Each structure stands twice: as C-alpha cells, then as structure tokens.
Amino acid sequence: xxxxxxxxxxxxxxxxxxxxxxxxxxxxxxxxxxxxxxxxxxxxxxxxxxxxxxxxxxxxxxxxxxxxxx
Amino acid sequence: xxxxxxxxxxxxxxxxxxxxxxxxxxxxxxxxxxxxxxxxxxxxxxxxxxxxxxxxxxxxxxxxxxxxxxxxxxxxxxxxxxxxxxxxxxxxxxxxxxxxxxxxxxxxxxxxxxxxxxxxxxxxxxxxxxxxxxxxxxxxxxxxxxxxxxxxxxxxxxxxx
Amino acid sequence: xxxxxxxxxxxxxxxxxxxxxxxxxxxxxxxxxxxxxxxxxxxxxxxxxxxxxxxxxxxxxxxxxxxxxxxxxxxxxxxxxxxxxxxxxxxxxxxxxxxxxxxxxxxxxxxxxxxxxxxxxxxxxxxxxxxxxxxxxxxxxxxxxxxxxxxxxxxxxxxxxxxxxxxxxxxxxxxxxxxxxxxxxxxxxxxxxxxxxxxxxxxxxxxxxx
Numbered sequence: 001x002x003x004x005x006x007x008x009x010x011x012x013x014x015x016x017x018x019x020x021x022x023x024x025x026x027x028x029x030x031x032x033x034x035x036x037x038x039x040x041x042x043x044x045x046x047x048x049x050x051x052x053x054x055x056x057x058x059x060x061x062x063x064x065x066x067x068x069x070x
Numbered sequence: 071x072x073x074x075x076x077x078x079x080x081x082x083x084x085x086x087x088x089x090x091x092x093x094x095x096x097x098x099x100x101x102x103x104x105x106x107x108x109x110x111x112x113x114x115x116x117x118x119x120x121x122x123x124x125x126x127x128x129x130x131x132x133x134x135x136x137x138x139x140x141x142x143x144x145x146x147x148x149x150x151x152x153x154x155x156x157x158x159x160x161x162x163x164x165x166x167x168x169x170x171x172x173x174x175x176x177x178x179x180x181x182x183x184x185x186x187x188x189x190x191x192x193x194x195x196x197x198x199x200x201x202x203x204x205x206x207x208x209x210x211x212x213x214x215x216x217x218x219x220x221x222x223x224x225x226x227x228x229x230x231x
Numbered sequence: 232x233x234x235x236x237x238x239x240x241x242x243x244x245x246x247x248x249x250x251x252x253x254x255x256x257x258x259x260x261x262x263x264x265x266x267x268x269x270x271x272x273x274x275x276x277x278x279x280x281x282x283x284x285x286x287x288x289x290x291x292x293x294x295x296x297x298x299x300x301x302x303x304x305x306x307x308x309x310x311x312x313x314x315x316x317x318x319x320x321x322x323x324x325x326x327x328x329x330x331x332x333x334x335x336x337x338x339x340x341x342x343x344x345x346x347x348x349x350x351x352x353x354x355x356x357x358x359x360x361x362x363x364x365x366x367x368x369x370x371x372x373x374x375x376x377x378x379x380x381x382x383x384x385x386x387x388x389x390x391x392x393x394x395x396x397x398x399x400x401x402x403x404x405x406x407x408x409x410x411x412x413x414x415x416x417x418x419x420x421x422x423x424x425x426x427x428x429x430x431x432x433x434x435x436x437x438x439x440x441x
Contacts, residue, residue, distance in 0.1 A: 026340075026342065027338070027386075027388075028341075028386045028387075032385065032386040036328070036329050036342060038307060039306070039307040039308035039328065039329035040308075042307050042308075043306055043307075043330065046305075046306065078235050078237045078238075078252070079237065079372075079373055079376040080437060081238065081247070083376075083434075083437045084369050084372045085240075085369065086406075087369075087372035087406045087407065088240070088368050088369045088371075088372050088406075089406070090401065090402050090405050090406025090407075091368065091369070091371045091402055091406060092357065093401065093402075094398055094399050094402045095290060095291075095358075095398040096290040096291050096292055096356070096396060096398040096399050097349070097351065097371040097398075097399040097402045098290075098291060098292035098295070098348075098349060098350045098351075098398075098399055099346050099348065099349040099393040099394060099395050099399060099403070100292065100295070100347070100348045100350075100394065100396060100421075159419075184416065184419070184420070185416060185417065186416055187416050
C-alpha cells in the first residue's frame with residue numbers, strides 16, 4: 001500500500017458532529033469517511049470539468065434541481 | 071482470527087474457487103462492457119434498433135445529421151455514434167432531446183435506447199422494425215411504412231401510460 | 232506499486248509457480264497490459280473465425296482494451312490490481328471505492344468495493360473449440376479475493392459489488408458466493424452481484440488465514 005502522511009484537522013463542533021454522524025451511519029471510521037468525501041469530491045469535479053452536470057432528482061415530484069460544484 | 075493480507079490467499083480455498091472459474095468460458099466482470107468492446111450480437115439488439123429508428127425519424131423530417139445535432143443541442147459526434155455504432159450507449163439527456171426534436175414519445179424512446187426495461191409490445195415492435203429496415207439514403211415506401219408502424223406502437227403504448 | 236507473493240497453477244504441469252499480486256497500478260501499466268494482450272486477442276479472434284465457432288461461445292471480453300481505462304486511474308477512488316508471472320501481466324482488476332453502495336440486506340446504502348473490470352490474459356483462456364488449454368489458472372479467484380481484502384482494508388467489511396458478463400455469472404454466484412440482484416438496464420442488462428459482509432467472512436476467514 002502507498003506510504004501515508006499525517007495531517008491534523010481543525011474542525012468546528014458542528015463539523016465534528018456531522019463527521020460522527022456519518023461515521024455511525026455508514027459504519028466507517030472518521031478517517032474513512034473523510035477519505036470517501038475526498039474521493040467523491042475529486043470524482044465529481046473531474047466529471048464537471050469534462051462538461052457533465054450533477055443533478056438531484058425528486059422521484060415523487062418528478063423534479064430535477066441542478067447542483068453546481070465549485 | 072485476524073486476516074493478514076501479507077500472507078496471501080489460502081491455496082485450498084482458491085483451488086475450490088478455481089474449479090468454478092474453470093467451468094466458465096470467461097470470468098470477466100465489467101459494468102461498462104459496451105465501452106470497451108463487443109458483447110455478442112444477441113445482446114446488442116436494442117442499440118441497433120435505436121440507431122436505426124433515430125436515423126429514419128431524422129430522414130423523414132429531411133434533416134441532416136448536422137441539423138439534428140444542432141436542433142437537439144447534442145454533439146454531432148454523438149448523433150453519428152448513435153446512428154452508426156451498434157455499441158453506442160446514449161445517455162438520458164440525449165435520448166430526451168432527440169425525442170423532443172423528432173416528435174417521439176420520450177419514455178418509450180428510453181426503452182428502445184435500453185435506458186429502461188422495455189414493455190413486451192415495444193420489444194416485439196422493435197424486432198419487426200429491425201427486420202424491415204435497411205440503411206439506404208432515401209426512405210423508401212417500405213421504410214416509411216416500417217417506421218410509421220413502429221412509431222404507432224410507441225405512441226399507443228405511451229397513451230396507455 | 233506494492234504487492235505480495237502468491238502462487239498460481241500451471242495447467243500443463245499442475246505445478247504451482249511463484250507470482251506477484253500487485254496493487255497501485257498506474258496508467259502506464261494498463262497501457263502495457265494492453266500491449267501485451269492485444270496480439271493474443273487478435274490471434275484468438277482469428278482462430279475462432281477460422282474454426283467457425285458460434286459467436287455465443289466467443290469469450291465475451293475478447294474485444295476489451297485496457298488502455299482505454301488508463302485515465303480512470305487518476306481518480307483516487309480507482310485502484311488497479313494485477314497478477315504478474317514470468318514478467319507478464321496474467322490478470323488485471325480495476326476497483327472503485329466511492330461510487331457504489333450496497334443494495335443488499337442490513338448494510339444497504341453503505342459503501343462497498345465495486346469491481347469495475349476484471350479480466351484474465353488471453354493466453355490463459357480455455358477455449359476447447361480451438362484447442363486452447365490456457366497457461367495458468369487461479370488468477371480470477373485470486374483477484375476476487377483481493378477485492379474482498381481491499382473492502383476489509385477500507386472498513387467496508389468485505390462488501391463487494393460487480394456486474395458480471397453473462398459467461399461469468401456462475402463463477403460469481405457459485406464460486407465466489409455472491410448474491411445476484413437483478414439485471415441492470417443502465418449497464419447493458421448485465422446481472423448485478425453483491426457479496427454481503429456475512430458472505431465475505433467466508434473469504435476472509437477461510438481464504439486468508441496464516
């Protein structure tokens with residue numbers, strides 16, 4: 001496996017709470033949650049740079065709202 | 071017992087799995103198999119029909135490929151791919167745009183494009199259409215009839231919801 | 232790239248030979264894979280045509296091209312694994328860890344390792360109709376085992392998902408113990424399979440103990 005570097009994160013209480021909640025919900029360590037978030041963020045950005053768009057769709061209301069990722 | 075990756079897989083266990091591996095012609099896995107190459111002809115049915123349908127509907131409206139691309143706001147390369155390439159995999163937006171420009175029911179067109187499970191009436195109409203259509207420049211009377219029959223089924227099944 | 236020593240079996244002699252199971256393949260490695268495999272693919276196709284073998288019996292990944300997948304590896308979520316023996320790539324697998332989520336059972340919605348692609352080198356294919364006996368075996372099984380390992384390492388408890396080509400459905404169901412979950416219209420109607428955390432335990436315990 002690739003060598004890893006250590007980083008210290010400063011998070012607010014609210015951010016920490018969300019991290020805890022996601023960690024619990026997804027049954028992942030906090031590190032794993034952040035790793036997933038980074039992978040997802042990269043993947044979304046690459047596809048948007050390619051010209052694709054990311055949507056959420058409400059199947060009940062049959063509505064689509066565009067999500068813009070910066 | 072903890073599993074230590076550096077020890078590698080257990081040979082006996084692998085040999086048991088390998089028996090099943092051997093019993094298969096191929097053990098390839100690939101969700102985007104269409105991207106990389108060919109699946110047997112029997113599996114490429116939907117896309118061939120879809121491409122042919124788009125081509126016919128376009129010619130019926132006397133549109134060139136460029137004009138269709140422009141009106142549908144779809145890349146020219148995508149239209150060419152759809153019409154010529156059996157393995158083209160159009161996305162939802164493209165199919166929707168084409169349906170609008172070509173006056174075809176979008177939900178049924180999604181089914182023909184393989185983006186939704188086709189109803190039986192659509193599947194059998196698609197087969198009949200495929201059998202009767204041939205790629206020549208002008209829509210012959212036969213081709214016009216074949217197209218109209220197919221579109222009729224798409225519209226009728228749309229009305230039923 | 233890092234990796235571990237493994238063994239695969241020679242079909243002609245039955246001997247177990249040393250090989251490497253590598254992870255962290257880079258884009259250029261996939262280009263090399265295809266350079267090594269392309270000639271053999273063409274040969275197989277020619278032999279199949281000459282022998283008049285029906286299309287349904289052709290290996291369904293015959294026309295694959297791994298160099299087209301090389302750009303995928305710039306994504307953090309993608310990993311390339313491969314088996315090397317005799318300085319040649321004998322099998323390759325591409326997985327993704329952030330785009331797919333379990334549909335099965337109580338872990339529904341939780342991340343899993345998705346096997347994007349898995350293929351064995353064409354000279355390892357067994358095609359009796361054209362007299363091909365295949366050089367090595369156990370490679371696919373080894374790569375699948377690695378996917379389960381990766382899932383465990385990621386904290387996904389061994390969960391794996393994949394879409395099988397029709398010819399390989401019984402390997403994933405019976406050989407790997409996965410559950411078929413229906414055909415996916417968005418993936419050429421391929422059958423989607425999942426390995427739950429409970430099913431993965433068998434691979435992790437029986438498949439990997441010292």
